Amino acid sequence: MELSNFFKYERSLHPGKAIFYYKTTECDFVPLEAEVTRIRGQKAGFAEGFTNDFLPKNLAPQDLAHCNPLAIEECYVPPNVEHLYCRFSLRAQANSISPAACNSPEAIALLTSITEQFNRKGGYKELATRYCKNLLLGTWLWRNQNSGNTTILVKTSLGNSYEIANTRSLAWESQWPKEDLLTLNQLSDELCVALTDPSVYWHADITAKISTTFCQEIYPSQVFNLKENKVDVTKVFSKVKCVDGRQAVSFNSVKIGAALQLIDDWWGDDSKRLRVHEYGADKELNIARRGPDSSLNFYSIIVNAEKYLTELNENNAVNPDVYYLIAVLIKGGMFQKKAN
Template identity: 45%
Template sequence: MKLCNNLNYTRSLSPGKAVFYYESKDGQMNPIKCEQTHLRAPKAGFSEAFNSDYSTKNTAPQDLSFSNPQFIEECYVPVGIDEIKIRFSLRIEANSLQPDKCSDIQIREILQAFATKYKENGGYQELGERYAKNLLSGTWLWRNEHNLGTSISIKTTSNQEFNIDNAFKLSRKASAKDKKTISKLGSEIASALSDPEHYYFADITATINVAFCQEIHPSQEFLDTKEKGKPSKVYAKTSLQTGEKTIAFHAQKIGAAIQLIDDWWDEDADIPLRVNEFGADHHNVIARRHPSHRNDFYTLIQNADNYCAQLDENSNITDDMHYVMAVLVKGGLFQKSASSKKGK
């Protein structure tokens, strides 16, 4: 199967913005605010004293002693507060069962057949449990994961509630009870990913025990230009019902954490990657699924018709099949451009 000129999948996982707050005794949500701070940071960068070839620049000793003034936003737990909450919602839809747009009927039929056979052989359960573990282990807390203890509660539209008392422990070694919780939530997610008859929502809340005035790390806004008199580092914020501003995570940051499930990129993979067409490993600045390895999405999706034949023969879902379906769950534009057609 070859890619067509127009191929698009709508994402199946749609998290909302995550809100940081603390509760008063009457249960009211209170904002966690930012502070604006002027700093005198030292000049310590490589380029301050060296050229790219490691030769030293013509600088006087005094030049490297001057400070580098900065104006930034910072965020800390309010005085007297020892527990904060972070909450967001997640909508799950069965959009990976077929393309949203596809310019070739035959390719549409192949991709639909692959998704159907993947569903029939329990493939979505594997994806569901991986997403469930990331939700319950607090992967989406990012740097805020390091604290004095995190409990996570998830309420779903199926009238179920899933609770984990120690998310940090779950991320390392899950107990038998925790594995059962992951499996149950994973089954709900799998059903939502593969059942187009209903919409599914989950309401996720992390309760974090914090140290005195501990630093908090919300999303950082991207600033195209530095404006005079305004901070060069700005955090994401949203409004509570009272109209007060509180810090937040962007939905995209939450989604990135939920999709940290790709450990199929190598038999000896030591870290799960965010699902991506080329297996981008941002920590090591390398593409783990470079096209030269023949394990990238665009190479593997061409095997969709072969995958259907394999699943007809037996129910053994391979790692490549899981990966391809995970990318389709992520969604995106996967078509071939006109220029790429000319170049072949």
């Protein structure tokens, strides 16, 4: 298949912002707010004392003892609050079934055939199970997972509720208890239908109840300030303004989506899951696991779509490359070549 000059897929998973809040005897929703703290930052970085050639800079003894006054935002659980909540919504649509825009009818027909056959082989069920694992494990809580017992409750638009009593007793690669495995299977069944049936409108409401310690620090999303912008506060959290004017700290939707997309272990090392990405970006090591010089990247796989369709038609097993291919289409994006 040849990549066209007009080719895109709409994303299939639409998470909202995740809001942090707590409860009191008088109110079931009290937004968790950030506070501005002014600190004396230390001059402790490599560049403060050395050149790029690792030569000591010509400094006076007191130069590195001076402090840099900084204003940053911090966020802590209020005293006497034992449980913190984080809640977001998720919509799913069957947008990966066929391209949202493509000027090649042949490519549309080919890719639609692949997704149809992939669905018949149970491929979408496997992907839905992986997304739901991240939902139920609380992967989307990021650094806040390192806390006390965490309960995850998922309520769906079908009127069903699914609960994991304690995420700390589970892991991605572990054998889940029978009850939790049933929860995973039932929730993934719902999501699978939503990802494959365009007539279905499906959404879920996800809440994490986190057991906290006294005045525990919380880590919401950070807002990046451009260097040219002169700002007083150098570290700022993402927030949502509530109806009473207070601002609750939050995760932005992109950070939630990134956690749900942590399913790519088809790149060659199943001990490490990557966020679904056209070139297999590994943020920890700052390298591409599916670089353009390999056959593992998305573009090298999709141009061989005819071969993968033949495999799907002839074999019972699904090639790991096809799981990855459909996962990228679920993520969505612009995939065309640059127009001449």
